[in-house]
Amino acid sequence: MPALVFMAAIFVVSHQSSVSIPFDAPDYYAHGISYTVLGCLLIRALAGGDLKAMTWNLVLLATVIGGLYGISDEFHQSFIPGRHPSVSDVIADTVGSLAGAVAGAALGGWLRRPTRPSAHPPTL
Secondary structure, three states, X not given: OHHHXXXXXXXXXXXXXXXXXXXXXXXXXXXHXXXXXXXXXXXXXXXXXXXXXXXXXXXXXXXXXXXXXXHHHHHHHOOOOOOOOOHHHHHHHHHHHHHHHHHHHHHHHHHHXXXXXXXXXXXX
């Protein structure tokens, strides 16, 4: 559900004729950051909420879903006055989705690592 809510938020922002980006950063920065969050949420959703269940196949799937959503976002923007579709935004969306999915998978791998036994056995 969090991924769908975030995708809806992206849609709402994309539906605005003008979007203010802090620090006068290029548009693709905002796309990259937003889709990094989306990539994290997508891989979490694809893993069923279990961070330990994340795999590289899910990273690929989350990246593809994020990239396709980015394409649909740019298509949507083509109908909004004052907005224009951009290939660089789609690239930023896809790279951001990949970065977020990899970060989520890395966290899952870190959580899956075996715990080391304590150097000192418990005393009775």
